[in-house]
Amino acid sequence: MKKKLLTFILTLALWLVFAGHINFSVFLLGTLVTIICSIISRMFAAEVFRLLLMNYEVKVSFVKIYYIFLVVGAFIYDAFLSAVRVSKHVFEINPSFSPKTVQIKTSLQNLPSIMILSNLIALTPGTLIMDFNILNKNYFIHWIDVRSEDEAALKKALIGKHEKWIAKIFE
Amino acid sequence: MINSISILREIIAYVFLITGTYFLISNAIGMIRFPDFYLRLHASSKCLIAGSISVLMGCIVLEGISYISLKLIIIIIFLLITNPVAIHAIAHFAYNYSIKPQKIVKNDIKQ
Amino acid sequence: MLYLILAIILSIIITFYRLIKGPSVPDRLAAMNSIGVMFLMILVLLSYYFERKIYINVALVYGVSIFMNVLIMVKYLQKPEKGGSSD
Amino acid sequence: MTGGKVVIYVILNMLMIFLLFTAFFAVFTKNLLNSIITLAIFSAILIVIFVILQAPDAALAEAVIGAGLTLTFFVITINKTKDWQNE
Numbered sequence: 001m002k003k004k005l006l007t008f009i010l011t012l013a014l015w016l017v018f019a020g021h022i023n024f025s026v027f028l029l030g031t032l033v034t035i036i037c038s039i040i041s042r043m044f045a046a047e048v049f050r051l052l053l054m055n056y057e058v059k060v061s062f063v064k065i066y067y068i069f070l071v072v073g074a075f076i077y078d079a080f081l082s083a084v085r086v087s088k089h090v091f092e093i094n095p096s097f098s099p100k101t102v103q104i105k106t107s108l109q110n111l112p113s114i115m116i117l118s119n120l121i122a123l124t125p126g127t128l129i130m131d132f133n134i135l136n137k138n139y140f141i142h143w144i145d146v147r148s149e150d151e152a153a154l155k156k157a158l159i160g161k162h163e164k165w166i167a168k169i170f171e
Numbered sequence: 172m173i174n175s176i177s178i179l180r181e182i183i184a185y186v187f188l189i190t191g192t193y194f195l196i197s198n199a200i201g202m203i204r205f206p207d208f209y210l211r212l213h214a215s216s217k218c219l220i221a222g223s224i225s226v227l228m229g230c231i232v233l234e235g236i237s238y239i240s241l242k243l244i245i246i247i248i249f250l251l252i253t254n255p256v257a258i259h260a261i262a263h264f265a266y267n268y269s270i271k272p273q274k275i276v277k278n279d280i281k282q
Numbered sequence: 283m284l285y286l287i288l289a290i291i292l293s294i295i296i297t298f299y300r301l302i303k304g305p306s307v308p309d310r311l312a313a314m315n316s317i318g319v320m321f322l323m324i325l326v327l328l329s330y331y332f333e334r335k336i337y338i339n340v341a342l343v344y345g346v347s348i349f350m351n352v353l354i355m356v357k358y359l360q361k362p363e364k365g366g367s368s369d
Numbered sequence: 370m371t372g373g374k375v376v377i378y379v380i381l382n383m384l385m386i387f388l389l390f391t392a393f394f395a396v397f398t399k400n401l402l403n404s405i406i407t408l409a410i411f412s413a414i415l416i417v418i419f420v421i422l423q424a425p426d427a428a429l430a431e432a433v434i435g436a437g438l439t440l441t442f443f444v445i446t447i448n449k450t451k452d453w454q455n456e
Contacts, residue, residue: 017238017245072251076224079221080225083218083220086214086218087193087194087201087218089201090197090201090204099207099209119256119259122216122258123216123217123220125217128209128258129259129262130266131266142209188283191323192286192289195289195290198293199293199296199297202300202312202313202316208306208308211309215313219316223319223322223323227323230330242339245342246326246341249345249346250345254319257315257348257349257353261308261311261315261352264360265308268307268360284376284380288379288380291380291384298391298410301406302394310402310403310406311406314406317410318410318413321413321417325417328420329420331377336425337420339425339429340416340420340432343429343432344416344436347432347436348436350441351409351436351437354440354444355405355406355444358444358448359448
């Protein structure tokens, strides 16, 4: 019941945003449509809202909101930094690369946290994910210019602090 | 007083818009000049996301606080979630399609 | 603002060259994705030029459509001997 | 005719020529996958032209039906006929 109520409130808020103005007829039509949408979506998406509805304390949820803002800020900062570097490569006269494929092992357990970490790796400068092995939890990463061969320095350069932040959100 | 604030807002908005257009043009040139498929995908992921976010943030600064800017923020969050997923899906498709990188050297890590 | 739209259209025409000449299918898919996002930016900028902000709804619907196209093409166009669609 | 209207007519005519070019490329290419991927860009250009001509309802219908549904049906049909792998 709690899940259905949360889905209903979220879709009603989205409806009111899309409508642009609040009226009585808009509100009545919105409740009818969102009740149908919430009942249909509960049949398919049982797994999505499982993460949101774990019983947390109040203080823990505020800490989680702080880390969510940190992760979104890291997304936008990394996107701009890497775009500047790649566009510097674009306008060179003779662009020189040394591409290589490396493997990196993670310590995360949940599937959604692995997905968000892979989105972060796709935005950090010069890296791209090709594949993921779910048994050993290894990422196959294609990297433009490889500087060091050591595993610890390589892991620190890629997922040093983002892994801790994501681990504090989901685990 | 009010006039100077509106002029300052327009200057900031146009700086964002011109930066976004520069990133989109660099994406288009990088798609042509790079020799390998995965290098092209690098240019197509980073510059595309940064350019689109910059253009949308310029529109938000130009608009102010209203329902329209809320819709633009929804578009930004949607692009931030779905665009790296699409790039990852294309890279996995190419890896299954037997397109190898130029110099593939496996780094054997002792775990 | 119209000159920015003109610059983005020029970059679309440059990217379309990769879609004509691209040696393999994933090249064309990546070109299709980037052209779609560039057209989405043009839709947002046009709504500011005409000063009718309700045109943003078109951009919102089209943004969902790009992502759906890429995922459906990736799922259904794989080679079957190399671990294709499992279900 | 002021300065703003000249630029928007240039954009409109450029998009019309580009639309014709994508339509010819989608018809005369040999591989079926290239034809489908070009069809996505065809519908994207059509959406922008509808917005410039100030018909947002036609643009919304095109964004849902043209870029979403027909492309999905084409991809699933080509996957089921299994002839595209031989090229």
